[in-house]
Amino acid sequence: MTSRIAILGSGEVGSTIAYSLILNPVAGEILLVDPKEEVRDAQVQDLSDATFHGDTTTQVRAGTHKEAGQCDIIVITAGAAQKKGESRTDLVGRNLKILGSAIEDMKPFRKDSIIVLVSNPVDILTYFAQKMSGLPKDQVIGSGTFLDSARLRGILAQKCGVAASSIEAYVLGEHGDSQMVAWSHASVGGVPLELALPDTSINKSAIAEETKKKAAAIMENKGATAYGIGGVTASICKSILFDEGSVRPLSHYQDDMKVCLSMPVVLGRKGVVRQIPMKLSESEKNEVEESAKSLREIIEDVEKEQEKE
Numbered sequence: 001m002t003s004r005i006a007i008l009g010s011g012e013v014g015s016t017i018a019y020s021l022i023l024n025p026v027a028g029e030i031l032l033v034d035p036k037e038e039v040r041d042a043q044v045q046d047l048s049d050a051t052f053h054g055d056t057t058t059q060v061r062a063g064t065h066k067e068a069g070q071c072d073i074i075v076i077t078a079g080a081a082q083k084k085g086e087s088r089t090d091l092v093g094r095n096l097k098i099l100g101s102a103i104e105d106m107k108p109f110r111k112d113s114i115i116v117l118v119s120n121p122v123d124i125l126t127y128f129a130q131k132m133s134g135l136p137k138d139q140v141i142g143s144g145t146f147l148d149s150a151r152l153r154g155i156l157a158q159k160c161g162v163a164a165s166s167i168e169a170y171v172l173g174e175h176g177d178s179q180m181v182a183w184s185h186a187s188v189g190g191v192p193l194e195l196a197l198p199d200t201s202i203n204k205s206a207i208a209e210e211t212k213k214k215a216a217a218i219m220e221n222k223g224a225t226a227y228g229i230g231g232v233t234a235s236i237c238k239s240i241l242f243d244e245g246s247v248r249p250l251s252h253y254q255d256d257m258k259v260c261l262s263m264p265v266v267l268g269r270k271g272v273v274r275q276i277p278m279k280l281s282e283s284e285k286n287e288v289e290e291s292a293k294s295l296r297e298i299i300e301d302v303e304k305e306q307e308k309e
């Protein structure tokens, strides 16, 4: 394997993504990039220990922003994480500055590099990363609601007594407070939810709320989330490098709504190959539009501030 993945930010999330990529190797090399050099180097040493057993072919080393700009995939976890009581969108000012300087430091980008945003607020940062990087929009995506959808499937699996892998269910829209569940497309083993589980009472709004609040519930007691996003991001990297054509709910540009938010897309080596059109119910469509509206308002506020500067 000769492909290289750069991970910007070697904190909780960046190091966990690297660990997932070592356990499930898809790239020849992982570069950790972080201005906190001592932390970065300690993470490289610790992660390298995980490559010494088994038959992993992935090597880990410290890298520079310039080197990152020449990698197949650049995963961005750089930036502040939420503190207790903060929402993801509270991070926008701090993390947009960090994103801007990291992107400038990485330029010029290799023409076929794919940027995967993970830092929050991920939909807003994906939108601005598309503008700042100059790469085609299809090559700049955010992990979006892939993690929320995994959480939803886990919760439904427990309630229904089936494997999570047998459940198809999408959380769409913002990776944040305005996200929604596309219940009209939820299925068990390919059979619509209502039909497959006629005797199981499912409180949809309670499940949607539990899904939305899961990150906050984890952070309440351990301060951060890392394993879920670690697995999800490693899976995104695999789909890209192996040109899998997997369908995933990822944050990408929506021409009609002028924001980045999550809808299912076909993912391959060129990034978003195409969006999978969904026939949502009228109320679901409204929920997605409301989600887009709340993201649009944040973008407009940021753009107004940028004009003043």
Ligand SMILES: NC(=O)C1=CN([C@@H]2O[C@H](COP(=O)(O)OP(=O)(O)OC[C@H]3O[C@@H](n4cnc5c(N)ncnc54)[C@H](O)[C@@H]3O)[C@@H](O)[C@H]2O)C=CC1
Residues within 6 Å of the ligand: 008, 009, 010, 011, 012, 013, 014, 033, 034, 035, 036, 039, 077, 078, 079, 080, 081, 082, 091, 095, 098, 101, 102, 117, 118, 119, 120, 121, 122, 143, 144, 147, 175, 224, 225, 226, 229
């Ligand atoms: N999209 C998602 O589903 C999830 C997103 N996150 C987000 O991921 C981000 C990172 O979270 P943690 O790893 O817990 O934070 P952390 O504080 O542990 O690590 C962030 C790292 O970024 C580094 N950094 C700062 N500026 C940088 C630059 N210019 N280039 C490279 N690295 C730089 C910092 O030195 C630090 O080591 C947060 O914004 C958090 O909200 C976290 C979990 C899930």
Ligand SMILES: CC(=O)C(=O)O
Residues within 6 Å of the ligand: 088, 120, 147, 215, 225, 229
């Ligand atoms: C922190 C975050 O965005 C999550 O775990 O969903």
